[in-house]
Amino acid sequence: MLRFVVRRLLQLIPILFGLSILLFAWLRLLPGGPAAALLGERATPERVAAINRTYGLDQPLFVQYWRYLQRVAQFDFGDSTQTGRPVTQVIIDQFPGTIELTIAALIFAVGVGIPLGYFAARRQGTILDNLAVVGSLVGVTIPVFFLAFLLKYFFAVELGWLPPSGRQDVRIDATHITNFFVLDGLLTREFDAAFDAVKHLILPGIALGTIPLAIIVRITRAAVLDVVNEDYVRTAEAKGLTTSVIRRRHVLRNAMLPVVTTIGLQLGLLLSGAILTERVFAFPGIGSEIVSAITNKDYAILQGVILLVAVLYVLINLVVDLLYGVLDPRVRVR
Amino acid sequence: MTTATQVDAAGGVFSGDESGGGRWSEAFRRLRRNPVAILGAVLVLLFVLVAIFAPWLAPHDPQEQLLLGEVRPGFVPGPREGFPLGVDSLGRDELSRLLYGSRQSLLVGIVSTLLGLSLGLLLGGLAGAFGGRVDNVLMRVTDLMLSIPGLLTAITITVILGPSLTSVMIAIAIVNVPIFARLLRGSMLAQRDADYVLAARSIGLRRRTIVLSHIVPNSLGPVIVQATLTLATSIIDAAALSFLGLGNQDGTPEWGQMLAEAQDLLGTRAALAFYPCIAIVIAALGFTLLGEALREALDPKFRR
Amino acid sequence: MSLLEVEDLSVVFSRRGRRDVRAVDGVSFSVDAGQTLGVVGESGSGKSVTSLAIMGLLPRRGAAVGGEVTFGGRKLLGMRRDELRDLRGKELAMIFQDPLSALNPVVPIGRQVTEVLTRHRGMTGTDARREAARLLDLVGIPDPDRRLREYPHQLSGGMRQRALIAMAVACQPKLLIADEPTTALDVTIQAQILELLKELVRQEGTALVLITHDLGVVAGLCDRVNVMYSGRIVEAADRRTLFVDPRHPYTTGLLGSIPRLDSAEGAPLLPIPGSPTDTLPWSSACAFAPRCARSLEVCTTVTPDLEPDGRRALRCHNPVPAEEAAAVGAEGRRE
Numbered sequence: 001m002l003r004f005v006v007r008r009l010l011q012l013i014p015i016l017f018g019l020s021i022l023l024f025a026w027l028r029l030l031p032g033g034p035a036a037a038l039l040g041e042r043a044t045p046e047r048v049a050a051i052n053r054t055y056g057l058d059q060p061l062f063v064q065y066w067r068y069l070q071r072v073a074q075f076d077f078g079d080s081t082q083t084g085r086p087v088t089q090v091i092i093d094q095f096p097g098t099i100e101l102t103i104a105a106l107i108f109a110v111g112v113g114i115p116l117g118y119f120a121a122r123r124q125g126t127i128l129d130n131l132a133v134v135g136s137l138v139g140v141t142i143p144v145f146f147l148a149f150l151l152k153y154f155f156a157v158e159l160g161w162l163p164p165s166g167r168q169d170v171r172i173d174a175t176h177i178t179n180f181f182v183l184d185g186l187l188t189r190e191f192d193a194a195f196d197a198v199k200h201l202i203l204p205g206i207a208l209g210t211i212p213l214a215i216i217v218r219i220t221r222a223a224v225l226d227v228v229n230e231d232y233v234r235t236a237e238a239k240g241l242t243t244s245v246i247r248r249r250h251v252l253r254n255a256m257l258p259v260v261t262t263i264g265l266q267l268g269l270l271l272s273g274a275i276l277t278e279r280v281f282a283f284p285g286i287g288s289e290i291v292s293a294i295t296n297k298d299y300a301i302l303q304g305v306i307l308l309v310a311v312l313y314v315l316i317n318l319v320v321d322l323l324y325g326v327l328d329p330r331v332r333v334r
Numbered sequence: 335m336t337t338a339t340q341v342d343a344a345g346g347v348f349s350g351d352e353s354g355g356g357r358w359s360e361a362f363r364r365l366r367r368n369p370v371a372i373l374g375a376v377l378v379l380l381f382v383l384v385a386i387f388a389p390w391l392a393p394h395d396p397q398e399q400l401l402l403g404e405v406r407p408g409f410v411p412g413p414r415e416g417f418p419l420g421v422d423s424l425g426r427d428e429l430s431r432l433l434y435g436s437r438q439s440l441l442v443g444i445v446s447t448l449l450g451l452s453l454g455l456l457l458g459g460l461a462g463a464f465g466g467r468v469d470n471v472l473m474r475v476t477d478l479m480l481s482i483p484g485l486l487t488a489i490t491i492t493v494i495l496g497p498s499l500t501s502v503m504i505a506i507a508i509v510n511v512p513i514f515a516r517l518l519r520g521s522m523l524a525q526r527d528a529d530y531v532l533a534a535r536s537i538g539l540r541r542r543t544i545v546l547s548h549i550v551p552n553s554l555g556p557v558i559v560q561a562t563l564t565l566a567t568s569i570i571d572a573a574a575l576s577f578l579g580l581g582n583q584d585g586t587p588e589w590g591q592m593l594a595e596a597q598d599l600l601g602t603r604a605a606l607a608f609y610p611c612i613a614i615v616i617a618a619l620g621f622t623l624l625g626e627a628l629r630e631a632l633d634p635k636f637r638r
Numbered sequence: 639m640s641l642l643e644v645e646d647l648s649v650v651f652s653r654r655g656r657r658d659v660r661a662v663d664g665v666s667f668s669v670d671a672g673q674t675l676g677v678v679g680e681s682g683s684g685k686s687v688t689s690l691a692i693m694g695l696l697p698r699r700g701a702a703v704g705g706e707v708t709f710g711g712r713k714l715l716g717m718r719r720d721e722l723r724d725l726r727g728k729e730l731a732m733i734f735q736d737p738l739s740a741l742n743p744v745v746p747i748g749r750q751v752t753e754v755l756t757r758h759r760g761m762t763g764t765d766a767r768r769e770a771a772r773l774l775d776l777v778g779i780p781d782p783d784r785r786l787r788e789y790p791h792q793l794s795g796g797m798r799q800r801a802l803i804a805m806a807v808a809c810q811p812k813l814l815i816a817d818e819p820t821t822a823l824d825v826t827i828q829a830q831i832l833e834l835l836k837e838l839v840r841q842e843g844t845a846l847v848l849i850t851h852d853l854g855v856v857a858g859l860c861d862r863v864n865v866m867y868s869g870r871i872v873e874a875a876d877r878r879t880l881f882v883d884p885r886h887p888y889t890t891g892l893l894g895s896i897p898r899l900d901s902a903e904g905a906p907l908l909p910i911p912g913s914p915t916d917t918l919p920w921s922s923a924c925a926f927a928p929r930c931a932r933s934l935e936v937c938t939t940v941t942p943d944l945e946p947d948g949r950r951a952l953r954c955h956n957p958v959p960a961e962e963a964a965a966v967g968a969e970g971r972r973e
Binding site: 014015018019022026029030137138140141142143144145146149150152153157268269271272273275276279280290291294295299302306309310313314317 | 474477478481482483484485486489490493494566570573574577578579580593597600601604607608611614615618619622623626
Binding site for chain 1: 739
């Protein structure tokens, strides 16, 4: 197992290296060059010259790249060209919101998707099964923003059951320690604040989680249908094991292998979808930050956020791979 | 079951040229019997016809701000005679904008899919045909491309190129490249180790002959399925980019942009947000259903 | 009363849009404690379906089971599912053909053994682990404590089958059904596994139903033999009678198609022509008739009954005469 982990960690190096080159190149390709891009509307010849000096932009490319790497390694992504705030600070403020939203969506997708897929498979051919199959086919096609609009319109605007936007009611004077509002509410025992944060997560979480939900239902159903016909399930039956043990240890345990891979693949989709969901629900997070950075041409923020999301995505995939190794002993040995 | 599949694969392959016809015509026959495929085809046809005939179908010029005078902050006039779906926040006819919007969507879908497809097939084909170091380098590159979430890649590319429909098309095409490259390579690798290729080698066929007349035709099915599904995702992705403000800046109607503009009117004229959404879903659903049905039709496992 | 009595068992598979398939038809036999019964036939002869029907492991939908199966005085068919679950693995156990696919790939061997102990003998924790190690040792797996922690893919084929046997005998079942237990194994391993089964049956007094297509396996292990063809028993006899004096053309065909060390040099092997089919051109007939060299007019019009005849039961209109039978089924086959 340890060798498996180490090998996967080593495979990470070329990817991260490639990413840094891509982003470095991207900064250089920006309209007007990096200095103008980083300064935005404040660019004057003097300022450009100053930036060029401090960032070493007058140096050869490989020196520039080396310095870029050094800065990135120290989590120094520069300052916002709009507000002047350090990019790192912006990330610390905004990122927890996106993580909370993604987790909410994942809980919804996994918590509903796996049981639904399982029961659809066990009742193959019934109305429940047919509904699940058709629903998942349509669910994949519905764009995130459409669903977000629908939910927002019906449950927030028309019915008023849930808040239409934001992460927390502004009237609640909540203490923030980690910027994870739900967690903060629990830590400080301000349960009304935590509850309010949860309420703000429901609609965007469902909107963001629906496509992964549809995919998880499909994969779980197919995997369970495959596994129940396996010889080892018959062996388990022949041993007279109880239905719940057979379901848990022999059917689901094996059916989870393709599902875990799928969930890993969905996380990229979730991060993409979060950008759109946050936009519809005016939910302060990394997605909203990207959108406003695009509008304001705030490239400093953009490059920091993109690097962060890409690295995060790579790390998530690593975790999924490791999890797969835990679930499937055959992968470890190979 | 396994035997049936093997026989099938071998039979479909060895006969090379003439067999292709048999397999495809059989798939086509099964497509015609599948209600999902029919529904998908009808939706796609509807979408394409609307895109082609938009200038004749639309009652007004989609760019002309006909009722701008009646628009007040927080109020947009609803449907009335001559404006069956009402107007947008700049007083332009909503129906005409919807109809014209299909043109941009179709254009983005087709161009970005074809561009991504040809680049992807080139890379995947090289990797699959040569293997070894070429394969290794190309696959690391696709790894890297896939290590950033698709929409984010598209955003970064559009930012460099500046917001416009062309940028959106290029960006989505680039996002599609690694998908097709991996697909073709994977399917070629699987074919390369198949028994019939071994058989072809053993009777002394040249490598180029084997690749071109055996491996590539047999890898084509999954690629066509993926291309159909990619048309759907490209249309959605394009709408997303234009929703984020990265599309055309000249007022040409785009569904994503219409959606973004309607956002603020959710409390008063929610319909303005739903029209473009429904249009996007119809277009994407058509291609998705068609692609899924095609996948089933080409999959020997479903053959009966 | 015997331990297991199967009376007129039939299994019909039905699938939508397809003709029903009668996989098992009017099969009756019984097995006593300590006895080993061989069930021989080609693939598709219904021997595996028979055993799955006894165990209650056929799919709930699409398989209609008829007849009567009595085990230790209790009727198995129509028994409540949870009651049957209590019996399975405890008094009735089964081992399967392919030990790799019959073991769960992602659960350690130890857990797969202890789960039976937990279920039927209420053992948990260290007790269960110690007992599992003892069982692995019993079936001849060296270093059992290490093997318990390993996964199926880390074991050799023979080891896997031994582990499966350990799970099957964990509760000292009264009846053990082995469905082609050696088919997927190397020849040398086959002999070891058969020896192990023989030993376990002798020690514990377990009744064994051994399903196989290999007459060599039957010769080495079984007291009685049922020969099945196309879902029916065509000849049933004790081992000696079957090998020395086979009467059904199919049985003689099976014996004649095996190479033997004691046959004269240059003597040809006699394969049975054709292959079994479940679609006969006649509405009622002997299923073997299309491949039978001795088939008569009557064979294609009347289904023969299984007629008891002293030491054997035979289902044939035109059985092989004694003198011809002696030529095929010689004395001293690997006895």
